[in-house]
Amino acid sequence: MNDAIIEVHDFRKIYSTSVAVDGISFDVRRGEIFGLLGPNGAGKTSTLESLEGLRRADGGTLRIAGVDPGRRGRQLRALIGVQLQTSGLPDSFRVEEAMRFFCTYHGISPRDDLIERVGLGEKRRAQYHELSGGQQRRLGLALAVAHNPPVVFLDEPTSGLDVASRAMLHDLMRELQAGGTTILLATHDMAEASEMANRVAILLRGRIAAMGTPMELTATGAGLTKVSVRTDTGCLGQPGTTFPAVQQAQTRDDYYIYFSTDIGPTVAALITYITAQNDSLVDLRVERPTLEDRFLEITAKGGAG
Amino acid sequence: MNAFAYHFGFEFRVGIRNKALMLMNYLFPLGCYLMFGALMGSINPGFLQTIVPAMSVFAVLSGALLGMPDTLVNAREAGIFRSYKINGVPALNILVVPVLTSMLHALLVTAIIALTAPALFDGVAPANWAGFLLVFLVTAFALAGLGALIGVVSTSSRMTVLLSQLVFLPSMILGGLMLPSSLLTGALGKVALLLPTTYAMDAFAGLAMGQGTGSHAWQSVGILLAGGLMAFGLALFLFSWDSKNSTRRGHPALALLAWLPYVIGLLLAH
Incomplete structure (x- = not known):
């Protein structure tokens, strides 16, 4: 109807x-x-x-x-x-x-x-x-x-x-x-x-x-999901640690921040790694791309979206 | 209460509440009346013979040409007409209501002038009050129609002032308000015959003050009425709801057709 x-x-x-x-x-x-x-x-x-x-x-x-x-x-x-x-x-x-x-x-x-x-x-x-x-x-x-x-x-x-x-x-x-x-x-x-x-x-x-x-609009974009993690002893800071689907990483105020194209494998691998290092998770935040991110992406592409 | 009556009541209250309109509808014409009554009475005693119709026409000119057009332009530019359109206010009401309220404001000022001039300045009161009212209404309609037309074709406040003054100033100087139009000769006399106020003063003299010939005065009434109808009809035809999205049905220069009755008056006089 x-x-x-x-x-x-x-x-x-x-x-x-x-x-x-x-x-x-x-x-x-x-x-x-x-x-x-x-x-x-x-x-x-x-x-x-x-x-x-x-x-x-x-x-x-x-x-x-x-x-x-x-x-x-x-x-x-x-x-x-x-x-x-x-x-x-x-x-x-x-x-x-x-x-x-x-x-x-x-x-x-x-x-x-x-x-x-x-x-x-x-x-x-x-x-x-x-x-x-x-x-x-x-x-x-x-x-x-x-x-x-x-x-x-x-x-x-x-x-x-x-x-x-x-x-x-x-x-x-x-x-x-x-x-x-x-x-x-x-x-x-x-x-x-x-x-x-x-x-x-x-x-x-x-x-x-x-x-x-x-x-739907935010899910279909090429925007990266931001994963911010803070652990008890900071095991994520060891050199050479990499996680699946992560394209960029940075640190800020004791937080390790990862930009992921696929949130599931990234978070699973992070938790596994923290556990394996005998460290404990203090805070974990996941921020999806916003409508504003998607809007900027579309307008930057010039309407090809 | 129906919508038109409420609209009229609101617009009338705005004419008193709004400082600029209060000035043009009441303070300016009444102030000038007191000033001209005091000064002109001693300089030109003949002025007292026509002080009531002259200052009545002045009041109409002030409200209709100096007050009303700018409010129409401002309302259009501020998107008020668009809001009216969305809410079902007809274009006819948008133009008719200011014309009628402008006439009512001028009527109140005229009543004050007509009732006080004899006592304050030894001014001559109308001999025929019914004729006075008739000529006043026709004059107010003719000038308010022109005011509405100016408000419709003006694109800015600056242009409104320019167009209004193009009618107001010659009307004041040559239109028979300060001195009889019959004293004007040659080109000035012809220009005077293109001004609505010349016909208004002629009609007042013949039909209200007992100072002219009735048949000529009726012709002046006819010209004023035709002028008012032309001006108002053209205002309605050229009306646009907003300046950005013009749906105007004709070129603004068509507004000049409002002068056709006065041109005919000029031709009839020769």
């Missing part, structure tokens, strides 16, 4: 002389958080804005719950909520006015509960320009979801936020997902994508360079 709520097929976007998006295809399933990653100019914003109905596609098809965003603007409004990267609100809007304004245009009662939920209850009467960056983002998200849209677009939602504001936005995103909302998340923040997204697509020069779950 096709459970896709966002369908992008062979989508193209061209600006006078340059091709911003060159025939990309992907689906986003209902209730999924889908991350759209890519360097500046990769085509993320063009894709997002075309899905939001702000730009027209120059080729291919776009559908949100079966609706063509380029043609059915009114139907689209009920289906999507958008938190834009830029403010998108007049400076003199009070928090409660902004909520009332957009709710009346959506034909619903003002969602004062959402103002409380995003922690802006005490800022109800504050004007938009009086809010901190984090508060503005939280208000933006509250306004985007006020009419309970099944699809929410978030463009760099946590960019420039402090840790607490970022955590609060992530909690809200998880709540939305738990309620069945589909989220398309465009971000530069690899840790955020890795933590929040069920699947991600990496865009490069208008094409999809890689797509899958964060785990």
Whole structure:
């Protein structure tokens, strides 16, 4: 069964002389958080804005719950909520006015509960320009979801936020997902994508360079797994010790650090060696390549991934 | 409350809450009214015959041309229109609401002027209040339409100031506010006939102040109404949601068509 709520097929976007998006295809399933990653100019914003109905596609098809965003603007409004990267609100809007304004245009009662939920209850009467960056983002998200849209677009939602504001936005995103909302998340923040997204697509020069779950993407890369080991007597420091699948080794602060292409044989051999030397293991840490490592690898290759 | 009414109420409050708009909608026109009333009354006593319509037109000019266009440009550049589009705010409302609120602000200032000028400066009050209101509304619509058009075609605040001043300054000097347009001869007289304020002052004189001929005044009302409709229609036609992703339906130079009714007025006068 096709459970896709966002369908992008062979989508193209061209600006006078340059091709911003060159025939990309992907689906986003209902209730999924889908991350759209890519360097500046990769085509993320063009894709997002075309899905939001702000730009027209120059080729291919776009559908949100079966609706063509380029043609059915009114139907689209009920289906999507958008938190834009830029403010998108007049400076003199009070928090409660902004909520009332957009709710009346959506034909619903003002969602004062959402103002409380995003922690802006005490800022109800504050004007938009009086809010901190984090508060503005939280208000933006509250306004985007006020009419309970099944699809929410978030463009760099946590960019420039402090840790607490970022955590609060992530909690809200998880709540939305738990309620069945589909989220398309465009971000530069690899840790955020890795933590929040069920699947991600990496865009490069208008094409999809890689797509899958964060785990799948990090597993398929050529990145080396980092194994850091500390023992009681430092037996690993003896000259001539080598271990399978290790490509690089170094020491730092009593730790022996190995970069392995195949973690299983490396760790097994390390433990065997330590035991054979009558030494004892104090600490062992394994760090897989991160999404950021994979992203850098793909962008360095120029999209061959 | 429906969306349009809430939008109108919000925009009206912003016109008072926003310092720049407060200045252009109220402080600047009322300050100039007090200054001109005190100075011009002694320099040119004839000014007191027209102080009420002249300062009313001045209030409309200030709010519609010096205040409104820049807020439209800033809103577009800040992505506010994009946000409105996503949330279902129609382009028509984005233009109609500022035009109407600008007219309402000017109406409040005009009421203060019309009610205080006789007592403060021995100014002449309108002889026909219904005619005064009619001419005010048509004038405010014509100038607010131009303000909306300037806001739509301007690409920056700097360009907005330039375009607004291209209408504001000649209107102040040649548009019959400070001295009667009938005193202007030759080329200056023709230029004056290209300015909406000339027709506004003519219509006020004929239909509100009892100082001119009614038939000519009705022609001026017709030209102002046509000018307002042209300007607003062109603003709607040329409207774009954002500057980066222009979906404008025509070249901004089409905005010059808003002057067509005034050109016809010039031809009819000769």
